[in-house]
Amino acid sequence: MKIFIEFLIFLNFLSGSSCVSINHDQKNSFDEIKRNLLKNNDATKQLLSEKELKLIRFISYLTYMQTTATNLTWKGWEKNYDGSQLDLDAIRYPLAHIGYTAAALAHRTPNYRELAIKILKDTIERMLTIEVWGYIDHYWKKAATFPDPVSYENIMYSGHLLQLLTLYESISGDFRYDTDGFDFIWNKTDYPITKIHYTTTKLAYVIYDQMNKESSAGVSCEPGWIYTICQNHPHLGFRLYDLVHNNSRKFSQISSKWKEYLKTHALEDIPLYKKDRYFKMLYQRETHIWVPFFASTGNDGWNLAWMSSWFDYNETSNFICDGWKIMYNNQYWKPSENSTLPGCFLDSGGYIGVRMQLNSWVATSFYPIVEKQCSLEATEKLNCTYSWFENNFGTLLDTDNDHYFESYYYETNTFYSNWVTSNILLSLLMGENGYNTRSFLRTIYNSKFYEKFLNNEPEVLLVEYPSIRVTRAQYDSSTKSLLINFNTEKSMILSTIFQIKYPNSLFSISNITRDNYSDGFTVNQISNGIIEIQYIYNTIDKQETEFNILFH
Numbered sequence: 333m334k335i336f337i338e339f340l341i342f343l344n345f346l347s348g349s350s351c352v353s354i355n356h357d358q359k360n361s362f363d364e365i366k367r368n369l370l371k372n373n374d375a376t377k378q379l380l381s382e383k384e385l386k387l388i389r390f391i392s393y394l395t396y397m398q399t400t401a402t403n404l405t406w407k408g409w410e411k412n413y414d415g416s417q418l419d420l421d422a423i424r425y426p427l428a429h430i431g432y433t434a435a436a437l438a439h440r441t442p443n444y445r446e447l448a449i450k451i452l453k454d455t456i457e458r459m460l461t462i463e464v465w466g467y468i469d470h471y472w473k474k475a476a477t478f479p480d481p482v483s484y485e486n487i488m489y490s491g492h493l494l495q496l497l498t499l500y501e502s503i504s505g506d507f508r509y510d511t512d513g514f515d516f517i518w519n520k521t522d523y524p525i526t527k528i529h530y531t532t533t534k535l536a537y538v539i540y541d542q543m544n545k546e547s548s549a550g551v552s553c554e555p556g557w558i559y560t561i562c563q564n565h566p567h568l569g570f571r572l573y574d575l576v577h578n579n580s581r582k583f584s585q586i587s588s589k590w591k592e593y594l595k596t597h598a599l600e601d602i603p604l605y606k607k608d609r610y611f612k613m614l615y616q617r618e619t620h621i622w623v624p625f626f627a628s629t630g631n632d633g634w635n636l637a638w639m640s641s642w643f644d645y646n647e648t649s650n651f652i653c654d655g656w657k658i659m660y661n662n663q664y665w666k667p668s669e670n671s672t673l674p675g676c677f678l679d680s681g682g683y684i685g686v687r688m689q690l691n692s693w694v695a696t697s698f699y700p701i702v703e704k705q706c707s708l709e710a711t712e713k714l715n716c717t718y719s720w721f722e723n724n725f726g727t728l729l730d731t732d733n734d735h736y737f738e739s740y741y742y743e744t745n746t747f748y749s750n751w752v753t754s755n756i757l758l759s760l761l762m763g764e765n766g767y768n769t770r771s772f773l774r775t776i777y778n779s780k781f782y783e784k785f786l787n788n789e790p791e792v793l794l795v796e797y798p799s800i801r802v803t804r805a806q807y808d809s810s811t812k813s814l815l816i817n818f819n820t821e822k823s824m825i826l827s828t829i830f831q832i833k834y835p836n837s838l839f840s841i842s843n844i845t846r847d848n849y850s851d852g853f854t855v856n857q858i859s860n861g862i863i864e865i866q867y868i869y870n871t872i873d874k875q876e877t878e879f880n881i882l883f884h
Contacts, residue, residue, distance in 0.1 A: 427750075559613060728740055
């Protein structure tokens, strides 16, 4: 990227002419097009806020922005990296949830997916490293399948990996992890080096096989113990796998078996507990005996956040929203411990919540995701939840040491900062409470996202992130118009380039404006179906710009 210091260069740039003809007599004004895009008050199509952009910058920093072709580092992960990886402070949970949040970002800016794909792919590559799954020798060293980390039990890892892989396929249309596969490389000291090859399909099959052999369809996390919170993720993976692979294997048919077991056996039934807890936590695989009194607010939040997207089809069911009501009316809501920093939080729910590390940070960070799938209007609990995180933990961060705080996250001074940051960002990307927001996550897991770019819609490419940030990229098929909003990470005078790819067999470009003017940019036709647009930010005062591209 070139930084333009001299004003003369700027004037010369503005005098450039576009290589695509501009039709000034278009029937539809771009103001009308913008109104059409927003007329349904769909919050998920609003511009990303500055806070959302800084949160996105933080998860980018945690993932692909510190990865090179030869080196993968873990800056920002130190608290999790040095742990045993056996408990909820393990890397796999926040890492997987960052991937899930990246998928939500793709759906929030539905015609700009490249940033989401970069983050999502990096989470997969990190999940495949032995640093994440190398704990298996603690549990399964004597198992016949050792050191295979996914073929037997360990759904607390394999389920997340499957969900990430199928999300990547759905968003990107890139099937490399299924066609070429991937390797688990076991290279710990005192062990022979072992390479175990898998594909997405093989991973789905070994999980399905375990479910099929177990009468409840549950798969163990730790040896012999089946946790409810672990089971949603493989079923989400099955749902997406069948969708993007054209139902060739029908893995998701097993989900009905687990669904019935959940409805029949998993709801809390101890009178002392059922008022404030919805789901039981775990049972023994051999006996199907549930551990009594093991329930917590965090267990409910994690379960309910991810259940509807595979459990329901058209609407969030009463089964899910009855659980939300338990969370909403829970006696464990507490005001912020510091009265000068207002907000409210869900306490972990007693000894079991603390013992199982389903603590107040994790429990409370899941609450907005759950509420937005059930309530059409924001409640006071949602607002004070956000206030608790903002006022007590919100932290600006300068990750590149340029004396500008480009990132934002929630520093809880615990192992859970990255996880709760990802959860809060995900809930914000869902938009404000409403009909569209209720189905936002369900749409992600019921769509072959990449397919629309093959024949029907344009997309924004090669944005010079992070200096340039996309705050909206939305195509309106009724008007054949693409609305794109950019802003800069910080005030600067700069020139930048991006591309638009479109199905040229169906579309041609009839008009382009920037901030309602037909100048201030140049356009080059790179190839059939790809144009390149170059423009400049001409002052340090106005760092936002909007492009409208009309097709016919």
